[in-house]
Every structure is written in structure tokens, then in C-alpha cells.
Amino acid sequence: MIKPATIKDIAKTLKISTSTVSRALRNASDVNLKTRTAVLALSEELNYQPSRLALSLQQKQTHTIGVIVPNLDYVIATMVKGIDEVALEAGYTVMVCQSNESFGREMVNTRRLLDSLVDGFIISVSSETKVFDHFKKIQQKGMPMVVFDRVSSDLVAPKVRLDNTEGGYLATEHLIEQGYKRIAILAGPKNLTISNDRLDGYLKALKKFKIKVEPELINHCNFNQQDAYETTVDLLKMKRRPDAIFTISDRMAIGAMLAIKEKGLRMPIDIGLVGFNNEPVTALVTPGISSVEQPAFELGKAAAKLFIEQMHHEEDLSDVERVLRPRLIVRESSLRKAGVRLPRAK
Amino acid sequence: MIKPATIKDIAKTLKISTSTVSRALRNASDVNLKTRTAVLALSEELNYQPSRLALSLQQKQTHTIGVIVPNLDYVIATMVKGIDEVALEAGYTVMVCQSNESFGREMVNTRRLLDSLVDGFIISVSSETKVFDHFKKIQQKGMPMVVFDRVSSDLVAPKVRLDNTEGGYLATEHLIEQGYKRIAILAGPKNLTISNDRLDGYLKALKKFKIKVEPELINHCNFNQQDAYETTVDLLKMKRRPDAIFTISDRMAIGAMLAIKEKGLRMPIDIGLVGFNNEPVTALVTPGISSVEQPAFELGKAAAKLFIEQMHHEEDLSDVERVLRPRLIVRESSLRKAGVRLPRAK
DNA sequence: AGCGTTACCGGTAACGTTCCCGGTGGTTTT
DNA sequence: AAAACCACCGGGAACGTTACCGGTAACGCT
Known part of the structure; x- marks a missing residue:
């Protein structure tokens, strides 16, 4: 050595x-x-x-950003890439920690990074998290902190997020316009804002078009494929089954699609389907799944920019909320009016 | 503050x-x-x-591992999760840096982490990297370093990797057994060992079954979908076109599949297809794509374990090479013998 | 000649922690 | 009663860096 x-x-x-x-x-x-x-x-x-160590000790800053994410799926990885991009340029190094959707891991990771390792945090909360004391500790220390993607109203901090309500609205509106009447939603865990916001968008669209809300069409389930599959199987067993499903993630859409195919129903004729995130897989399956696209890379960049801004100036930006707009990508799974190629099922 | x-x-x-x-x-x-x-x-x-900072300064170690990866796709993210797992348990924090397959970024990241931020490195090299001086600098400093996944013989260090040759062999053997005669391969960039090893496996299988190697069936292209698509389009234009394609990644397999479908050929009847990585998407497309699965999570864990081991004991482990075994997952895209459902194309 | 200015440099403390060494008192051993 | 031992504690240096303050020489100005 x-x-x-x-x-x-x-x-x-x-x-x-x-x-x-x-x-x-x-x-x-x-x-x-x-x-x-x-x-x-x-x-x-x-x-x-x-020695960055000695320097950091001396001037009490590490030029490192702690990024805490629930996992590293396609969307989040893209966001992290965005964060990386601007952080690097601004002379910061990022430390990415996955909480694995676990509250405990999230706490441990936060605690660790807190011990004078980072200058602040950029956070997306895990789906298990219902209590935010570990994050508030960050702010008590006076560290800058930006919440992104999965934000929470319990957390007073600058936020960057998607307009999830609009995303839910776009998807639902599209299904309605395509002539679907009984639209079910597979929402995520109840404590996640993205879940509730997308559900809100769904409700708004129904209201706008004067369609009655039917509680049994609203289902909360986890983000994973299996849960979505099982929930859909149940949905399709109803005497008056839904003729369209909006899932708030593409993984869930895949699960739903498997259940639909198993049941022998055809998309988009018998049933419509719209997902969320516009993951590459949606374009690859047959039929292609319509999905709400979010500007993930841009979102990451925006979060990092906000962080840097907060770092440099002393002003309080905790009420700032940057909201990016989603875009609906229409594919075959929900396109009934434009091109009906198959005969109607009995 | x-x-x-x-x-x-x-x-x-x-x-x-x-x-x-x-x-x-x-x-x-x-x-x-x-x-x-x-x-x-x-x-x-x-x-x-x-203060971990003061501590690190004092005892000259940071209890942090620098992880450098080319990107954060499904497989690598899974490996990182594995690394995370054992690192956390051993009291280490990991810093993940994406090089974005760029040699420059890889250098910058390495340099940064080198300034007394980490105790050592776990590395998977970018596809652009042909020169390894920045990594050798790590070793000159006497820091432990483990190479994983994408290893290189130019780098003398403990390695953890998949038996890529066997992976290539398994895929090719399977195609041969299914009766395919002219098997093309879409290999990756020439400077990557994983690329060459998988190609080797392909060649070994051909030799074993006494099939002549035809150079025009061997194609190097980048890892992305688009390149694979274009290469496949060209392949299918040949007068004697291949009747099977083995791609060394699933992304490439998707690209190939698009070209195949566009051409109006049917899998597995007219043409067989096998990918690599067993990403979830392979099970979702129609037909499902056969793929070589690698134990990514285990591989990450193994890499981290080896790192810790090297950290604790002084012994030189630089000739250690842990090789994990792949497994072939057969799906419809290559299963011609078991269930022929469609009539033969003219 | 005396004074202020400039250009350059060094000493010291500080950041937060641990490690090594050397004390104190008090108790036990010889 | 001297010697040896113990349990406990404090002082100082060290890790690598910068900030602050002060000092010296050379020069120019009145």
C-alpha cells in the first residue's frame, strides 16, 4: 500500500x-x-x-449528494441518469442507495449517509414508508433535500414530480373516447401519492364525462406483476365485468394482460388496457400496450438542478414544486375506434 | 444549519x-x-x-466501495442489488457510478472516487474501454479491486463472471438440436470478453456437431436494439438466409425479432431465435424468446464477497476467478421439435 | 530618513476522531 | 514500608487540508 x-x-x-x-x-x-x-x-x-476527505472535514462539505430510491427499475434508473448528469457537471458525486421498497433499508441508508458523508439528499420514498421522521432529521440538520417522483405531502421540501393526476386523466379520457364504458383501475398502494393522484385523474375523467363511479372497479394492489394478475383475474370474474382496465404501472399492465389473455378476451375489442411509464416492453408485447409516458430523464435533471440551487443560495425553496407533464402513447391495446380488424366477440 | x-x-x-x-x-x-x-x-x-469523515481521515479507510458499471439495465441493476446486499451487511456503503458505456465518463468517475473516497472498486468495464490505465492506477495505489461481469484479460485482478462460453454453447447446441442448420450469431463489440466468449461457445457447438462455420453468419454489432435490427435485416436479405439467430443479449434479440416479423417470417417455424440474459421481457413477447439466464444477483454477491475477502486478508487473490454457470430457458421462439402448431411456410 | 505599500511566505489553529504514552491515586504484594 | 500493580483518566500528536494573521524584505514616496 x-x-x-x-x-x-x-x-x-x-x-x-x-x-x-x-x-x-x-x-x-x-x-x-x-x-x-x-x-x-x-x-x-x-x-x-x-484528499477530498481532509477537504471535506475542513470545510464541512463533501460535494456528494445522497440519492435514495426504492429500486432501480427502468424509470427510476433513467431518472438517476438525469440526476447524475447535472450533478457531475456541477462538481458533485452521487451516492445511490436502493431501499428495495423497504422502510427499514430506507432508514438505514439515510442514517448512514447522514453521518457526514453527503451534503444533502434527493429522495424518492419507498412504498412501505408511512412515517417520515428519518427524513425530517435531514432537515433538522439543515441539509438541503429534494423529493422527486414519489413525493409526499407530509414532507415539506422542494419537489419535482410528474403531474400524475393528469396522467390518470389522460389514460381514462382516452379509454372513454374509445367507447369503453366500465373502466376499472388498478391503483397502487394507498399511502403513495402517485397512486392516489393517478386515481384522482381517473375519477376526474369519469366525472367530466358523467360516468358513475363504481367502487368495485377501483382496486388497490402492489406494484408487482403477480398482484396485478390476481386482481385482474378477480375483476374478470364479475358478472358485469369491466370492459377496460387502467393500471398505474406497466408491470401491472403486463400482469393484467396475462390474466386477460388467459381468459380468452381480446384487446382492444373485448377489453381495453392502458398502462403507465411507457417502458420499452409496452411496445414489444402483442398487442402493444398504450401507456402514459413520463419524461424521466428530464425529471431527474430537474431534481438535481433544484438541489444545486438550494445548495448555493440560502433562500428557502421548500414550497417550490416543479410539475412535469405526461404524454399518452397510444398503442393497440386500447385503440378500438381507429382500426377494428377483428370481428366482435359474442 | x-x-x-x-x-x-x-x-x-x-x-x-x-x-x-x-x-x-x-x-x-x-x-x-x-x-x-x-x-x-x-x-x-x-x-x-x-463523523465518518474524521474517522476515515484518521484511519485511512472510508468503508465505502466504488462500483463502476456501464449502465443500469435489468441485469446489472440486479447484480448491483447483490453487491449492495453483502456490502451493507459487512458494514460497507457502496457508491454506484454509471459510465454510460463511455470511456471518458468511466475515467472521470474512477478518478473522482480515487481521491480518498473509497477503499476499493468493484468494476464492470464499459464497452468503449480498450485501455485500462485508469484501472491500473487503482492497483498502483494498492487498493483492492474486483472485476465482475464484463472482465478483461488485460486486467490482473480477482474476477467474478458468468461462464459465457458455456452460455453461448448452450444456446447454439439447443438450436442445433432443434434442427436448425444455418445459425447466425449477433455478437457484441469485439473488445468485450463477454462478446468473444459467447462467440466461442457458439463456435464450439458448431464444431462439436460438425457444422461448417460460415463467416458471413457471424456479425458484430452494438448492444442496442436498433443495431441488432439493422444487422438482422441484412442477414435476412442473404440468398441463403440463416434459419436461426443467436443474439448475445435480449435487447438485441428484440431487435432481431422486429426484423423477423417485418419480413413476415414466423418463429420458430421459419426461423429460430435465442437471446441472452433472460430479462422479463423475453417471457412477455409473442412468441416468448428463449434465453440464457445468468444468476445476476448471485454474481453480484460473489463479487462483493470476494472484495471483502481481499480487503480483510492481505493475500493476493488476483488470480482468483469465480465462474458462475448459466442456464438455458427455452421458450417458443426456438422450440420447433416439441410443438409444431403451424403449417410449414412455403 | 522615515513611512507606507506591496509581494511573498510561514506559523498556528481548526475540522473530529483515535492512539500512544504517561500520569494519578489506591490497593495488593513482598 | 517499599515495591509492584491496577483502574482510570488526560495530554498531545496525528490524519491532510485551508483560513487567518502576522512577519519580512524590497521598493517607492514624501
Whole structure:
């Protein structure tokens, strides 16, 4: 283990003080050109790298952002890429921690990063999280914190999120316009805002078109495929079964699709389907699944920008909320009016 | 910005020395029970958290692992989850950096983490990387480093990887057994070992079954869907077109599948297809795509374990190579013998 | 000649922690 | 009663860096 060159080594061999070396390496003011070039040359030779550790200790900031996400699926990975992009440019390093949708992991990760490892946080909460004390601790410490994607009204902090209500609205409106009458929704866990917002959009669309809300068509289930499958199987057993399903994630849409196919129903004729996220898979299955696209990369960038902003200026941005707009991508699974190719099922 | 409580604060209010506080908080030896409880109580009250920064500076280790990956697709995200798992348990924090398959980004990331931020690295190289000086610098510093997934023989370090040759063999053998005669391969970039190894497996299988190797059936293209699509389009234009395609990733398989469908060919009758990675999508498309599954989570865990091992003991493990075995998952895209349901195409 | 200005540099403290060494008192051993 | 031992504690240095303050020489100005 060769130990790296320090500022002291340079000072010693050049027979000058560490202060001078430090200045030569940075400010360039208050230091003779000759000594400066000497320092620079030697530091090059020893390939000196300043210790970020010592620096961080000294000036009490690490230039590192802690990013806490529930997992690293397609959408979130894309968001993280966005965060990475602007963070890197601003001279920050990011530490990504997956909570695995587990409240415990989320707490442990937060605690760890809190011990003077990061300057602040960019967070998307896990689906298990119902209590936010560990995040509030961040703010008590006076650290900047931005919430993104999965936000929560219990958390007073700058937020960047999708307009999930509009997403829900777009999907539902589209199904209505395609002539579907009994539209079911597979919403996510009740404690997640994205879940409730998308449900709100669904309700708004029904109201707009004066369609009665039927509670048995509203189902909460987890984000995974299996749960969605089972819920759909149940839905399709109803005497008056729904003729369309809106799921608030594509994974859930896949689950629903499997149940639909198993039952022998055809999309979009017998039943319509719309998902959420516009994951690549939606374009690959047959029929293609219509889905609400979110600008994930942009969303990540926006979150990081907001973070940096909050970092630099002292102003309180905790009531700022950037809301990005979704876009509906229509595919075959819900396109009944434009191109009916198959005969109607009995 | 409320500054956190330090060991000094505790010492001052308790009118004892910092040394004693430090001992009380750790060793428990050489400290009176009474003072110890007092320290513990006060530290609880001030909710004291030791500064990992100061600690790291002092003992020259950060308890952090730098993980550098080309991207965060399904397989790699799963591997990272595995790394995370054992790292967390061993008291390490991981820093994940995506190089985005870019050599430049990979260098920048490595450089950054090198400045006394991490104790070592777990690395999967980007597809652009042809030169490894930035990684060798890690070893010059005497830091442990484990290479996983995408390894390279130019890098002398402990490795954890899939038996890619066997993966290639399994896929090809299966296609041969299903009666396919002209089997093309879509290999990845030439400088990647995983690419060449899978190709080797392909060649081995051909040799085993005494099938002549035809150079025009061997194609290198990038990992993305588009490239695979275009390459396949070209392949299918040949006068004697291949009757099966083995792609070394599922993304590529999807691209190939699109080209195949466009051409009006049917799987598995007219043409067989096998992918690699067993991503969920392979089970969702129609027909389902056969694919070589790799134990990604296990692979990540193994890499982290090897890292920890190298960290703790001084022994040189740089010639250790853990090779995990793949498994072929057969789906409809290549299953010609078992269930022929459609008439033969003219 | 005396004074202020400038250009350059060094010493020291500080960031929060641990480690090593050297004390104290009090008790036991010889 | 001297010597040895123990349990407990404090002082100081060290990790690598920068900030602050002060000092010295050289120079120019009145």
C-alpha cells in the first residue's frame, strides 16, 4: 500500500511551508511564479491528488449528494441518469442507495449517509414508508433535500414530480373516447401519492364525462406483476365485468394482460388496457400496450438542478414544486375506434 | 444549519477529556462504568453521530466501495442489488457510478472516487474501454479491486463472471438440436470478453456437431436494439438466409425479432431465435424468446464477497476467478421439435 | 530618513476522531 | 514500608487540508 503524496511532502522537499503549497495549488495569489511552477511540477511528478476527505472535514462539505430510491427499475434508473448528469457537471458525486421498497433499508441508508458523508439528499420514498421522521432529521440538520417522483405531502421540501393526476386523466379520457364504458383501475398502494393522484385523474375523467363511479372497479394492489394478475383475474370474474382496465404501472399492465389473455378476451375489442411509464416492453408485447409516458430523464435533471440551487443560495425553496407533464402513447391495446380488424366477440 | 454534536461537546459538558469519551463510546475498556453511562446518556441526548469523515481521515479507510458499471439495465441493476446486499451487511456503503458505456465518463468517475473516497472498486468495464490505465492506477495505489461481469484479460485482478462460453454453447447446441442448420450469431463489440466468449461457445457447438462455420453468419454489432435490427435485416436479405439467430443479449434479440416479423417470417417455424440474459421481457413477447439466464444477483454477491475477502486478508487473490454457470430457458421462439402448431411456410 | 505599500511566505489553529504514552491515586504484594 | 500493580483518566500528536494573521524584505514616496 503506497501511501499517496500529500501537501506536506511537497512542502518538505521544496523546503517551503504547507500554506504556500496550498496556495500555489489553488488561489495562485500571494505566491511567486517561480515557486508556483515548482510546486506544480513536483505535484505532477508525485501525481499528487488532494484528499477530498481532509477537504471535506475542513470545510464541512463533501460535494456528494445522497440519492435514495426504492429500486432501480427502468424509470427510476433513467431518472438517476438525469440526476447524475447535472450533478457531475456541477462538481458533485452521487451516492445511490436502493431501499428495495423497504422502510427499514430506507432508514438505514439515510442514517448512514447522514453521518457526514453527503451534503444533502434527493429522495424518492419507498412504498412501505408511512412515517417520515428519518427524513425530517435531514432537515433538522439543515441539509438541503429534494423529493422527486414519489413525493409526499407530509414532507415539506422542494419537489419535482410528474403531474400524475393528469396522467390518470389522460389514460381514462382516452379509454372513454374509445367507447369503453366500465373502466376499472388498478391503483397502487394507498399511502403513495402517485397512486392516489393517478386515481384522482381517473375519477376526474369519469366525472367530466358523467360516468358513475363504481367502487368495485377501483382496486388497490402492489406494484408487482403477480398482484396485478390476481386482481385482474378477480375483476374478470364479475358478472358485469369491466370492459377496460387502467393500471398505474406497466408491470401491472403486463400482469393484467396475462390474466386477460388467459381468459380468452381480446384487446382492444373485448377489453381495453392502458398502462403507465411507457417502458420499452409496452411496445414489444402483442398487442402493444398504450401507456402514459413520463419524461424521466428530464425529471431527474430537474431534481438535481433544484438541489444545486438550494445548495448555493440560502433562500428557502421548500414550497417550490416543479410539475412535469405526461404524454399518452397510444398503442393497440386500447385503440378500438381507429382500426377494428377483428370481428366482435359474442 | 445546526451543527452536529461532537465528541468535544460531550467532553466539555461532562468535564472529562475527549480521549475518555472516545473510549467510553467504543472500547469500554479503561473507563469507569459511571462515566461511561454518563457519556452514553449524554450522547444519546445530543443524538451524537460520529463523523465518518474524521474517522476515515484518521484511519485511512472510508468503508465505502466504488462500483463502476456501464449502465443500469435489468441485469446489472440486479447484480448491483447483490453487491449492495453483502456490502451493507459487512458494514460497507457502496457508491454506484454509471459510465454510460463511455470511456471518458468511466475515467472521470474512477478518478473522482480515487481521491480518498473509497477503499476499493468493484468494476464492470464499459464497452468503449480498450485501455485500462485508469484501472491500473487503482492497483498502483494498492487498493483492492474486483472485476465482475464484463472482465478483461488485460486486467490482473480477482474476477467474478458468468461462464459465457458455456452460455453461448448452450444456446447454439439447443438450436442445433432443434434442427436448425444455418445459425447466425449477433455478437457484441469485439473488445468485450463477454462478446468473444459467447462467440466461442457458439463456435464450439458448431464444431462439436460438425457444422461448417460460415463467416458471413457471424456479425458484430452494438448492444442496442436498433443495431441488432439493422444487422438482422441484412442477414435476412442473404440468398441463403440463416434459419436461426443467436443474439448475445435480449435487447438485441428484440431487435432481431422486429426484423423477423417485418419480413413476415414466423418463429420458430421459419426461423429460430435465442437471446441472452433472460430479462422479463423475453417471457412477455409473442412468441416468448428463449434465453440464457445468468444468476445476476448471485454474481453480484460473489463479487462483493470476494472484495471483502481481499480487503480483510492481505493475500493476493488476483488470480482468483469465480465462474458462475448459466442456464438455458427455452421458450417458443426456438422450440420447433416439441410443438409444431403451424403449417410449414412455403 | 522615515513611512507606507506591496509581494511573498510561514506559523498556528481548526475540522473530529483515535492512539500512544504517561500520569494519578489506591490497593495488593513482598 | 517499599515495591509492584491496577483502574482510570488526560495530554498531545496525528490524519491532510485551508483560513487567518502576522512577519519580512524590497521598493517607492514624501
